[in-house]
Amino acid sequence: MKSKVSRLRHKIKRLETLINTSMVFSGILDIDELLDTVMQKAEEVMDAEASSVFRIDERRKDLYFITARGEKGKEAKEIRVPMGKGIVGWVAKHGKPLLVPDVRKDRRWFRGVDEKTKWVTRSIVAVPLIVKGKVIGVAEVLNKKRGRHFDKGDLELFAALGNQIAIAVENASLYSDLDNLFLSSIRAIVEAVDAKDPYTRGHSGRVVEYALMIGHAVTRSKEKLKEIEISSILHDVGKIGIPDRILGKPGRLTRREERYMERHPEFSAAIIEPIEMLKKLTANILHHHERLDGDGYPSGLRGKEIPFVARIICVADAFDAMTTDRPYRRRRSRKAAFQELKRHSGTQFDARLVNILIREIKKQQLA
Amino acid sequence: MKSKVSRLRHKIKRLETLINTSMVFSGILDIDELLDTVMQKAEEVMDAEASSVFRIDERRKDLYFITARGEKGKEAKEIRVPMGKGIVGWVAKHGKPLLVPDVRKDRRWFRGVDEKTKWVTRSIVAVPLIVKGKVIGVAEVLNKKRGRHFDKGDLELFAALGNQIAIAVENASLYSDLDNLFLSSIRAIVEAVDAKDPYTRGHSGRVVEYALMIGHAVTRSKEKLKEIEISSILHDVGKIGIPDRILGKPGRLTRREERYMERHPEFSAAIIEPIEMLKKLTANILHHHERLDGDGYPSGLRGKEIPFVARIICVADAFDAMTTDRPYRRRRSRKAAFQELKRHSGTQFDARLVNILIREIKKQQLA
Numbered sequence: 001m002k003s004k005v006s007r008l009r010h011k012i013k014r015l016e017t018l019i020n021t022s023m024v025f026s027g028i029l030d031i032d033e034l035l036d037t038v039m040q041k042a043e044e045v046m047d048a049e050a051s052s053v054f055r056i057d058e059r060r061k062d063l064y065f066i067t068a069r070g071e072k073g074k075e076a077k078e079i080r081v082p083m084g085k086g087i088v089g090w091v092a093k094h095g096k097p098l099l100v101p102d103v104r105k106d107r108r109w110f111r112g113v114d115e116k117t118k119w120v121t122r123s124i125v126a127v128p129l130i131v132k133g134k135v136i137g138v139a140e141v142l143n144k145k146r147g148r149h150f151d152k153g154d155l156e157l158f159a160a161l162g163n164q165i166a167i168a169v170e171n172a173s174l175y176s177d178l179d180n181l182f183l184s185s186i187r188a189i190v191e192a193v194d195a196k197d198p199y200t201r202g203h204s205g206r207v208v209e210y211a212l213m214i215g216h217a218v219t220r221s222k223e224k225l226k227e228i229e230i231s232s233i234l235h236d237v238g239k240i241g242i243p244d245r246i247l248g249k250p251g252r253l254t255r256r257e258e259r260y261m262e263r264h265p266e267f268s269a270a271i272i273e274p275i276e277m278l279k280k281l282t283a284n285i286l287h288h289h290e291r292l293d294g295d296g297y298p299s300g301l302r303g304k305e306i307p308f309v310a311r312i313i314c315v316a317d318a319f320d321a322m323t324t325d326r327p328y329r330r331r332r333s334r335k336a337a338f339q340e341l342k343r344h345s346g347t348q349f350d351a352r353l354v355n356i357l358i359r360e361i362k363k364q365q366l367a
Numbered sequence: 368m369k370s371k372v373s374r375l376r377h378k379i380k381r382l383e384t385l386i387n388t389s390m391v392f393s394g395i396l397d398i399d400e401l402l403d404t405v406m407q408k409a410e411e412v413m414d415a416e417a418s419s420v421f422r423i424d425e426r427r428k429d430l431y432f433i434t435a436r437g438e439k440g441k442e443a444k445e446i447r448v449p450m451g452k453g454i455v456g457w458v459a460k461h462g463k464p465l466l467v468p469d470v471r472k473d474r475r476w477f478r479g480v481d482e483k484t485k486w487v488t489r490s491i492v493a494v495p496l497i498v499k500g501k502v503i504g505v506a507e508v509l510n511k512k513r514g515r516h517f518d519k520g521d522l523e524l525f526a527a528l529g530n531q532i533a534i535a536v537e538n539a540s541l542y543s544d545l546d547n548l549f550l551s552s553i554r555a556i557v558e559a560v561d562a563k564d565p566y567t568r569g570h571s572g573r574v575v576e577y578a579l580m581i582g583h584a585v586t587r588s589k590e591k592l593k594e595i596e597i598s599s600i601l602h603d604v605g606k607i608g609i610p611d612r613i614l615g616k617p618g619r620l621t622r623r624e625e626r627y628m629e630r631h632p633e634f635s636a637a638i639i640e641p642i643e644m645l646k647k648l649t650a651n652i653l654h655h656h657e658r659l660d661g662d663g664y665p666s667g668l669r670g671k672e673i674p675f676v677a678r679i680i681c682v683a684d685a686f687d688a689m690t691t692d693r694p695y696r697r698r699r700s701r702k703a704a705f706q707e708l709k710r711h712s713g714t715q716f717d718a719r720l721v722n723i724l725i726r727e728i729k730k731q732q733l734a
Contacts, residue, residue, distance in 0.1 A: 008375040015382040171538055175545065181644045182549040189556050192607045192638050240559045244611040271559050277548045 011153075034172050035067040038165055039139075043069065045161065046125065046154055048141035053129075053165065054081065054088055055137040063092055063138065066169075070142065072117035079113055086110030087126050088138045095135045097127040097162065099155040123149040127162030131170045139165050186233055193239050197248045199326055200236075208232045210316035213360040214353055231284035232313050238267025250327045262297050265289055284309035288317060291348045311350040315341065315357055318349065334361065378520075401539050402434040405532055406506075410436065412528070413492065413521055415508035420496075420532065421448065421455055422504040430459055430505060433536075437509065439484035446480055453477030454491050455505045462502045464494040464529065466522040490516040494529030498537045506532050553600055560606050564615045566693055567603075575599045577683035580727040581720055598651035599680050605634025617694045629664050632656055651676035655684060658715045678717040682708065682724055685716065701728065 039051040050070025054063040061083045068076040084093045090108045091098050103109040103121050114121050126140035139162050144150050187205065194200045211232040215225050239247060242264055246257045253261060269286035272278045287310035290296035292303050306314075322337040332340065338358050345351035406418040417437020421430040428450045435443040451460045457475050458465050470476040470488050481488050493507035506529050511517050554572065561567045578599040582592050606614060609631055613624045620628060636653035639645045654677035657663035659670050673681075689704040699707065705725050712718035 178545050184642045188638050188642050271555050275551045275555050
């Protein structure tokens with residue numbers, strides 16, 4: 001009787017852990033961070049040495065790692081598992097959880113991954129990730145710690161956990177799909193605006209690329225990087241409001257036309273401003289043509305008065321303008337553009353950001 | 368000893384229910400559907416007669432119902448609860464769960480809602496909804512069935528459920544924020560394109576409105592309605608590619624200019640096509656100027672060959688064009704536009720959709 005009570009108590013403890021675990025992770029929408037947290041918790045609850053999550057590639061009819069934790073995780077991540085092959089492939093194909101107390105005694109066991117990674121698998125619990133009746137992937141834990149083997153209780157617990165993982169993965173995917181939709185739609189429309197002037201075709205896309213090169217060097221904050229990306233993709237959207245005869249003029253603009261052209265940051269800002277969630281990016285866009293010495297437009301801001309992201313876009317924008325053809329001049333070489341950026345560092349451009357962009361582009365050329 | 372085991376078994380059963388419940392609901396990103404499912408399950412698990420979820424309005428410093436289930440749910444939904452007032456206000460203010468076995472014996476109890484709704488509350492369990500350390504709302508269940516009162520076990524269970532609800536609400540909010548961002552950004556840019564020609568200012572927004580009037584009358588599928596909304600907001604985005612001298616020409620277009628103008632659905636489709644998630648809307652946009660009799664453009668499709676959503680946009684688009692000024696004519700009255708739409712039903716427009724739009728607009732005028 002005593003042991004029955006203690007067994008039930010143990011079960012309650014594990015169920016409670018499970019509930020607390022699911023609370024921790026279902027609130028995270030970043031899929032990498034999410035899965036790492038999930039599987040770390042899973043290893044804790046399951047007392048496992050390593051764990052992996054696979055996603056099914058419907059087109060290629062195989063599975064690829066989206067998370068591989070443990071000593072040999074990095075090596076494992078390169079490998080793809082055919083549908084139906086090995087334990088993971090079996091679980092994906094049949095959509096059923098599987099307990100393998102000792103892999104050497106299971107004929108479904110496939111040595112391939114261990115051979116490639118020099119890892120020794122002893123025991124596996126693998127569960128299908130099912131969303132709305134469809135298998136989208138597989139989660140597994142490997143090797144119960146202290147030389148033990150997984151048992152039926154482990155299978156039951158991990159199956160419940162698998163349901164949570166499936167939902168979390170699906171939520172994160174839905175979110176990331178929508179995020180991609182947002183960015184790619186904005187981008188497609190902005191590209192159409194850029195393409196009105198053959199000389200600026202592809203400009204905004206390249207400015208995003210350069211701005212993110214600088215961004216990755218100065219911050220690891222995903223939120224900040226997103227801010228840089230969205231601000232730079234939208235910096236010239238206001239060109240929608242510039243008449244064709246100015247935008248596409250074959251030759252230098254008159255002073256009057258130039259003054260009109262210089263209103264494009266205001267037009268861009270005016271488009272963004274009413275969008276509640278983008279309001280905070282307005283200043284990044286409005287001020288991307290300011291100069292450190294105060295001689296820029298539209299507001300004549302100086303130095304640190306200019307928002308940081310606006311200073312990034314300014315350097316990225318100028319570099320792309322220099323290295324592409326214009327009606328009145330051929331494009332400069334990258335080397336010449338670097339010199340030009342340096343010459344105007346401290347007066348027009350933020351010297352630190354110029355140096356970072358040059359360094360990052362050189363790094364990329366070497367790669 | 369027997370009773371201890373059966374108590375533990377009972378607890379396990381409830382924990383398992385809780386885990387299964389959380390699996391059902393954390394996968395739903397539609398907040399209304401989600402909360403209704405969540406609270407229905409909560410009532411089941413808690414054996415409760417009714418339930419509510421409140422969200423905190425930070426600006427107004429009060430709480431409003433986002434879900435109110437039970438007999439008097441509809442009446443309750445109008446009411447706002449000041450922070451700190453009543454059981455719910457107390458839980459929101461202190462961020463702590465609260466068990467009230469008998470409301471008549473609790474001095475925090477506030478009769479106001481019962482008086483307004485003619486509902487009799489006996490017993491309450493209320494828990495704060497906390498995300499990343501911040502109270503975002505309160506969930507409560509009311510009146511344990513069969514005249515019983517809630518107890519400590521109920522409080523414990525509902526507190527765990529509250530954590531799940533909080534995360535689900537937060538996920539759904541994040542998703543719906545991003546969805547709003549997507550739509551409002553597209554809309555802001557398209558409005559800037561419309562505004563290039565003063566005669567079409569606000570056009571796309573109105574076409575969305577008319578198209579959705581038809582949409583709501585023909586389907587309840589949220590997915591289909593979303594398809595109608597996105598397709599109609601983007602139907603004229605290709606006007607970015609039409610030169611100003613044609614787009615803003617004060618007067619009738621020459622045949623040659625008209626032919627260029629008629630390419631705008633192709634331009635719109637070309638912008639949308641590369642966007643993976645919008646690819647399936649391309650046909651809706653490409654064919655919004657087809658005619659049932661095959662005399663439309665760009666493909667001369669006939670009748671049912673024209674995608675359903677394209678036929679909707681066609682009617683909505685024509686109605687807005689008729690009822691707004693053009694350089695070469697004043698706008699028609701709604702009545703005259705209705706006659707015009709009817710006259711061309713069956714040849715240019717889908718008669719059923721014309722009738723629906725007319726009916727819906729008349730309904731709205733009466734309201």
